[in-house]
Amino acid sequence: MVFDVVPSGRTAAADVRLDRAHRRWLAGLAPSTRRGYSADVAAWLAWCAAHGVDAGHPSGRDLGEYLDTLADTVSIATRARRLAAVRSFYAWARDEGASDADPNPPRRSTPRVRGLDAARLGGLSATEARTLMSAADAHHPRSAALVALLLTTGLRISEALSVSVGDLRPDTHGRVLLTVTGKGSKVRTVVVPELAAHRCTVIAGQRGRTAALFVTRTGKRWSADEARDHLARLGRRCGLMGLHPHALRHTAATLALAGGTNIEAVRAMLGHASLATTQRYVTAAGALDASPAEALAAQFVAPTASEPTASGEQAPAAGGTSTT
The missing domain is CATH 1.10.443.10 (Intergrase catalytic core)
Structure with missing residues (x-):
């Protein structure tokens, strides 16, 4: 189980559902992403358990307080990554029906790192x-x-x-x-x-x-x-x-x-x-x-030989080989 302590107002069944959702979300991530995000979300869930926060329905203020506690111990980049991990998890959980939470921390608590997309969920091109x-x-x-x-x-x-x-x-x-x-x-x-x-x-x-x-x-x-x-x-x-x-x-x-x-x-x-x-x-x-x-x-239909590809090049004929 993710939780060592059941937060106030929570039920064991609700915690089990969120824990299962956490495991399914991790299983779907690329290995390189999973390594970092696994620890990041586990740390957030443990903080919720220790502070009596309902991890199934946290508020933006809850997430802001969590990020504030990290300010003196980890870098801005690490805090930004942890925020990205938590928001990615809840975005996935909402679509899976495991939680309806959409916590957004106050602006003052939000770490800013150029180029980091906190809402990226990993779609395909x-x-x-x-x-x-x-x-x-x-x-x-x-x-x-x-x-x-x-x-x-x-x-x-x-x-x-x-x-x-x-x-x-x-x-x-x-x-x-x-x-x-x-x-x-x-x-x-x-x-x-x-x-x-x-x-x-x-x-x-x-x-x-x-x-x-x-x-x-x-x-x-x-x-x-x-x-x-x-x-x-x-x-x-x-x-x-x-x-x-x-x-x-x-x-x-x-x-x-x-x-x-x-x-x-x-x-x-x-x-x-x-x-x-x-x-x-x-x-x-x-x-x-x-x-x-x-x-x-x-x-999702592959281009024919007469159609240009996304890069502007002509697609090779079916069964043919590229000359590049």
């Missing part, structure tokens, strides 16, 4: 996402369907795995829609672009409408832990170490925003209750009338 999509296609239809669905809709892993065959339905405009129940039992509908819809149709096969979409070889609904392990292995196959489902959700958000999709449309797609949560992913301004899912799907 468009090139890395295409590499992952190609690896998933080559590996197994179920892998391809899951990766395509997460990358183009930004679903949480729990939402994706709860999908049944009949949940995917066409609308009058020829699109495929999917209604999911997210955090707080809030229901939302997302567009599933052809890139993902086709792959989902392949794995659905002839199963009935109430059957789970993502199943094991024995026909049992795929569990979150099994899917996380599968994605981690798939990531290692293509050099994306420490890959985890939230990285794909983060990728969907950042690439949609970078492509010019309106932030409110991205908020609705992700199911965020607050626009402030979505704004953590902002990397570009602009607006598109198209669905974020359609804009995302276009980024």
Whole structure:
């Protein structure tokens, strides 16, 4: 357990949930990041336990007091890294439903180090996402369907795995829609672009409408832990170490925003209750009338020989070799 002392007002069950979330978050980080962030977040949780702070719902003032206690013992860079680790953990925990906390320390307590992004969660670039999509296609239809669905809709892993065959339905405009129940039992509908819809149709096969979409070889609904392990292995196959489902959700958000999709449309797609949560992913301004899912799907299709790559170079023909 992370906690040696149960903070006032907390229950043992709540502490166990947060501890499990802490372990899952660490498991999804790259090894180099995990080494530092593991100790950083553990130190924060231990401080909460020792000072009677509810680590599941800390305030910005709580986090500010913690940072202030470090001022005389560690460098500004170390304090900034610890802040980055704590905020990264809570951003992940909010999306996983383990906590709704979003602690922001007072400005006077916030260490300032040029170039450090305290909200970075580790999304993929468009090139890395295409590499992952190609690896998933080559590996197994179920892998391809899951990766395509997460990358183009930004679903949480729990939402994706709860999908049944009949949940995917066409609308009058020829699109495929999917209604999911997210955090707080809030229901939302997302567009599933052809890139993902086709792959989902392949794995659905002839199963009935109430059957789970993502199943094991024995026909049992795929569990979150099994899917996380599968994605981690798939990531290692293509050099994306420490890959985890939230990285794909983060990728969907950042690439949609970078492509010019309106932030409110991205908020609705992700199911965020607050626009402030979505704004953590902002990397570009602009607006598109198209669905974020359609804009995302276009980024995950490898360029043809006649199309320029992101660097402006012509893509090699399929099966060909580069001359550089």
